Amino acid sequence: MFIIVGSGAGGATIAKELACVGKEVLIIERGSEIPTINASKSYNIVRSGIEIWHNICLGGTTLVSLGNAVRANIDELNDFYLEAERELNVKNVPYHHMGNATKMLLEVSSDWKVMPKHIDFSKCKSCGKCPFGCPCNAKWDSTHFIREALMRGAKLMLNSPVEKVIIRNNKAIGVKLLNGKEIFGDTIILSAGSIETPRILIRSGIDYVGDNLFVDAFITIGGIIKDKKPGLNKELNMAIFIKREDYLISPHYSTFLLQNLLSRGIKANPDDIIGLMVKIADEPIGIVSEDKVLKNLTKRDLEKLEKGKKEAEELLLRVGVDYDSIVSTHIRGAHPGGTCSKITNGYEPILESLYLSDASTIKGPFGLPPILTIISKAKKLSSILTSRA
Numbered sequence: 529m530f531i532i533v534g535s536g537a538g539g540a541t542i543a544k545e546l547a548c549v550g551k552e553v554l555i556i557e558r559g560s561e562i563p564t565i566n567a568s569k570s571y572n573i574v575r576s577g578i579e580i581w582h583n584i585c586l587g588g589t590t591l592v593s594l595g596n597a598v599r600a601n602i603d604e605l606n607d608f609y610l611e612a613e614r615e616l617n618v619k620n621v622p623y624h625h626m627g628n629a630t631k632m633l634l635e636v637s638s639d640w641k642v643m644p645k646h647i648d649f650s651k652c653k654s655c656g657k658c659p660f661g662c663p664c665n666a667k668w669d670s671t672h673f674i675r676e677a678l679m680r681g682a683k684l685m686l687n688s689p690v691e692k693v694i695i696r697n698n699k700a701i702g703v704k705l706l707n708g709k710e711i712f713g714d715t716i717i718l719s720a721g722s723i724e725t726p727r728i729l730i731r732s733g734i735d736y737v738g739d740n741l742f743v744d745a746f747i748t749i750g751g752i753i754k755d756k757k758p759g760l761n762k763e764l765n766m767a768i769f770i771k772r773e774d775y776l777i778s779p780h781y782s783t784f785l786l787q788n789l790l791s792r793g794i795k796a797n798p799d800d801i802i803g804l805m806v807k808i809a810d811e812p813i814g815i816v817s818e819d820k821v822l823k824n825l826t827k828r829d830l831e832k833l834e835k836g837k838k839e840a841e842e843l844l845l846r847v848g849v850d851y852d853s854i855v856s857t858h859i860r861g862a863h864p865g866g867t868c869s870k871i872t873n874g875y876e877p878i879l880e881s882l883y884l885s886d887a888s889t890i891k892g893p894f895g896l897p898p899i900l901t902i903i904s905k906a907k908k909l910s911s912i913l914t915s916r917a
């Protein structure tokens with residue numbers, strides 16, 4: 529039996545792939561199943577040097593993704609990327625799905641590119657609620673793969689946090705849950721995400737993991753355009769982007785912009801705000817330990833953010849934002865990865881019968897939406913495991 533720990537992008541994919549070729553699969557998930565529209569309640573915010581956002585629930589962090597689906601430049605994954613794009617129905621955002629604010633921004637620069645997304649645009653209402661959980665069932669999230677795996681006979685345990693891997697004679701033979709229960713299997717695949725997978729390994733006595741953490745750090749800067757009511761808060765975010773060597777810029781509404789405006793004494797209505805995310809591929813220098821996460825930006829990272837912020841500010845001014853109203857959010861990261869990349873690329877076992885399938889195996893710096901890569905890597909791992917099995 530394959531035991532898979534976690535049901536996010538990496539865990540759900542490997543579970544689905546293995547179940548579809550007739551393997552016995554047990555998925556063990558720490559969180560519970562929640563209605564998609566309540567996804568924001570499952571946010572788990574890690575307060576390190578900068579805030580790191582991820583989710584604990586069935587489907588993991590995929591439930592709150594913005595649907596951005598971009599390949600990394602990894603040749604060996606080309607066939608798996610193709611397969612993943614087909615299954616997730618990846619399409620560029622159609623022009624008629626772009627909202628008012630996005631169209632205003634399109635007019636002030638010719639450098640914008642259209643974002644590919646794993647969203648079914650025949651169902652999407654462009655409501656801007658992706659990061660809270662899609663209310664239209666239009667966005668792919670990994671519960672789609674979990675359902676497929678269950679239909680193919682996989683079993684699922686919810687509310688079952690895994691404490692550690694049971695190891696005998698340098699071979700993984702099962703997992704121990706936090707409640708003390710032990711479950712045995714032939715192959716163990718940890719997919720608890722880049723913060724929790726290294727912690728499970730550390731608690732299992734494999735303590736040389738947890739460093740090389742990157743998070744794709746970002747800020748959102750924005751301000752007010754009173755007369756035009758951009759309404760970015762109620763439209764599909766990140767429908768377009770500008771990619772520079774040092775940073776990416778994309779339309780993004782954050783409730784922190786409103787809070788920051790109000791705290792500066794500027795009266796604001798969410799409909800009046802237009803914002804831009806500035807995201808960088810930060811240097812992978814963070815550390816996850818059993819009870820702490822340390823992640824700060826380097827001088828070079830801060831310079832890249834500052835450079836991106838300047839260009840974003842110019843775009844906001846060109847679109848008519850009142851200069852005195854421009855505010856920025858604090859620095860956050862929503863793509864934690866890399867924390868086990870030193871010991872595996874995701875295809876080789878860490879020790880006999882113990883594999884990883886999640887963002888922890890991606891080598892940083894990264895700087896791209898990781899879901900498509902995590903899925904493609906999981907598909908490749910599955911093909912390796914099934915041809916060996």
Ligand SMILES: Cc1cc2nc3c(=O)[nH]c(=O)nc-3n(C[C@H](O)[C@H](O)[C@H](O)COP(=O)(O)OP(=O)(O)OC[C@H]3O[C@@H](n4cnc5c(N)ncnc54)[C@H](O)[C@@H]3O)c2cc1C
Pocket residue numbers: 533534535536537538539556557558559581582583584585586587588589590591592593594595596597598659688689690691719720721722724725728862863864885886887888896897898899900902
């Ligand atoms: C707001 C937001 C927007 C995003 N938008 C995008 C986007 O548009 N495109 C994109 O590519 N990426 C996006 N991301 C990032 C993306 O969602 C994650 O990088 C991806 O889901 C990580 O996959 P994973 O399998 O590594 O971990 P996760 O998807 O986080 O899954 C980990 C799973 O393990 C479970 N778990 C944790 N600990 C244990 C334990 N001890 N025992 C059992 N189970 C455990 C968790 O509950 C979870 O189900 C976004 C992230 C955020 C926060």
